[in-house]
Amino acid sequence: MTFQVLISDPLNEDGIKPLIDADHIEVHMLTNLSKAELLERIPEYDALIVRSQTKVTEDVIEKGERLKVIGRAGVGVDNIDLDAATERGIVVVNSPDGNTNSAAEHTMAMLMALARNIPQAHASIKNHNWDRKSFVGVELKDKILGIIGLGRIGTEVAYRARGQRLKVIAYDPYLTEEKAKQLGVQYGTLDDVLRKSDFITIHTPLLKETRHILSAGAFRKMKDGVQILNCARGGLIDEDALYRAIKSKKVRGAALDVFEEEPVKNYKLLDLPEVIATPHLGASTVEAQENVAVDVSYDVIRILNGGLPQNPVNIPSVSAEVMEKIEPYFNLSEKLGRFIARMTEEPIEEVTVRFSGSLTELDISPLTRNAVKGMLKPYLGEHVNDVNAPFLASRKGITINESKTSRTKGFTNLITIEVQTRSSAKTVAGTLLNGLGTRIVKIDNYSVDVMPEGNLLLIRHKDQPGAIGRVGSLLGQYDVNIATMQVGRSNVGGDAIMVLTIDKPIDKECLDDLRNIPNIMHVIPIEL
Ligand SMILES: NC(=O)c1ccc[n+]([C@@H]2O[C@H](COP(=O)([O-])OP(=O)(O)OC[C@H]3O[C@@H](n4cnc5c(N)ncnc54)[C@H](O)[C@@H]3O)[C@@H](O)[C@H]2O)c1
Numbered sequence: 001m002t003f004q005v006l007i008s009d010p011l012n013e014d015g016i017k018p019l020i021d022a023d024h025i026e027v028h029m030l031t032n033l034s035k036a037e038l039l040e041r042i043p044e045y046d047a048l049i050v051r052s053q054t055k056v057t058e059d060v061i062e063k064g065e066r067l068k069v070i071g072r073a074g075v076g077v078d079n080i081d082l083d084a085a086t087e088r089g090i091v092v093v094n095s096p097d098g099n100t101n102s103a104a105e106h107t108m109a110m111l112m113a114l115a116r117n118i119p120q121a122h123a124s125i126k127n128h129n130w131d132r133k134s135f136v137g138v139e140l141k142d143k144i145l146g147i148i149g150l151g152r153i154g155t156e157v158a159y160r161a162r163g164q165r166l167k168v169i170a171y172d173p174y175l176t177e178e179k180a181k182q183l184g185v186q187y188g189t190l191d192d193v194l195r196k197s198d199f200i201t202i203h204t205p206l207l208k209e210t211r212h213i214l215s216a217g218a219f220r221k222m223k224d225g226v227q228i229l230n231c232a233r234g235g236l237i238d239e240d241a242l243y244r245a246i247k248s249k250k251v252r253g254a255a256l257d258v259f260e261e262e263p264v265k266n267y268k269l270l271d272l273p274e275v276i277a278t279p280h281l282g283a284s285t286v287e288a289q290e291n292v293a294v295d296v297s298y299d300v301i302r303i304l305n306g307g308l309p310q311n312p313v314n315i316p317s318v319s320a321e322v323m324e325k326i327e328p329y330f331n332l333s334e335k336l337g338r339f340i341a342r343m344t345e346e347p348i349e350e351v352t353v354r355f356s357g358s359l360t361e362l363d364i365s366p367l368t369r370n371a372v373k374g375m376l377k378p379y380l381g382e383h384v385n386d387v388n389a390p391f392l393a394s395r396k397g398i399t400i401n402e403s404k405t406s407r408t409k410g411f412t413n414l415i416t417i418e419v420q421t422r423s424s425a426k427t428v429a430g431t432l433l434n435g436l437g438t439r440i441v442k443i444d445n446y447s448v449d450v451m452p453e454g455n456l457l458l459i460r461h462k463d464q465p466g467a468i469g470r471v472g473s474l475l476g477q478y479d480v481n482i483a484t485m486q487v488g489r490s491n492v493g494g495d496a497i498m499v500l501t502i503d504k505p506i507d508k509e510c511l512d513d514l515r516n517i518p519n520i521m522h523v524i525p526i527e528l
């Protein structure tokens, strides 16, 4: 099979070489598609790679029936409907580090250009004017630079600003006083940054919470004559409020690389002489474009080949080292999930995946997702995968818990899944036996030793003479061979279970007859 990859925004050609050279992958670069054309073409593709121009909206994702991965050659994924992708089980990958330096350098270039009116002076002299009076700037030394969002780019800006002998104050919900000290920046609240800074630069993602973080109210709190920079995302600044703040001289000037609408259609703000601007060029360097294209190409190849990506946006990332250690347990966790789903006849309200033994030293969240996937698949079908399983579970109102315990109960490693329904709780546990493969070792309170493979019959019965024999002879009448049988009981004559591995699935008639055998309380066929 050959995978079809669509690149719908211009990408660095050297950067996509790994994709072009990969086996079983065909790359199509179609960078001028209208929305209607994209909707028409997308059903043909297994992967879509974009920069910021292509809007990967819900309808594009819906139409992309074959899509397995969407690659964003850059950082911001606000042009991709992440919820829609997650719901459809499509992995979204980006390149979180590839353009950090370029974006930070662009911010510094804009800061200096803003402080010294370089673009305005440049335009004036190019118009054959020799005007030295209109472009008097301000020094950066000892001014206060406020940074909102001290992530990758914000931090790089802070380092560079200190080189320019600016004092830096920063606000980020994840910034601690200790970290601020290490970085040589003053730790502040958002209000501190707004009130104290001579220049304010924003480096947050565009989220519901950060939209218009610089609003009319925020401008009112700022020093008179403050200067504003935005090389992160349009929409972080309320552009109408910025326009008014510049007109009223509250804000002395602004440097903008990004806009609420791109390409810009309304030039009211840009027409102000105090505003300098670039058309979203923060990441436009040879180096950054090559970096982001390489990162995304490799992740797309990994996913199309069934591997795990290095920079996933909608699933947590796992290091290759951890992956190597937990990979042998994938088959077990999914099978346990499937098994417990079939055991449980009421809607599941809560699932707890418990890990014990040496697995507990690792990040085992991929195994939890895999167990939940196994649990949902019998009801939701093959479209459930590791990406959308937690999302689909929470939409069904199922709470997912993950826990680790040091108690090994005699096994080197044990994965236990417990589910809670309105009226009952069920448990299944399994392990990986060295050289022998996966085993189910516990069903509710019964110890068993069952290979989680093929066609199984889980039978709950009363521990009475003849029950097991009648099951065996009835299956014989239906020409169903029993490959293995495990029996467990709570006490002599009490409740008991049988787990049979049979060579072929049983039909409805056989199932009904089994259920009518005296002392047989419950029969559940389970296909693993
Ligand atoms: N202009 C460009 O071409 C260009 C290039 C690269 C990145 N970007 C944009 O720059 C921004 C930053 O990118 P990054 O790689 O540094 O991201 P990042 O995830 O490393 O950092 C973002 C930081 O913002 C912080 N944050 C989130 N909400 C906040 C809030 N309400 N107040 C303050 N801080 C908050 C986060 O805690 C995080 O530390 C993104 O919007 C990205 O899309 C633009």
Ligand SMILES: O=C(O)CC[C@@H](O)C(=O)O
Residues within 6 Å of the ligand: 051, 052, 073, 074, 075, 076, 077, 099, 280, 282, 283, 284
């Ligand atoms: O694709 C681009 O050039 C913009 C990238 C930038 O906005 C990003 O978020 O990485």
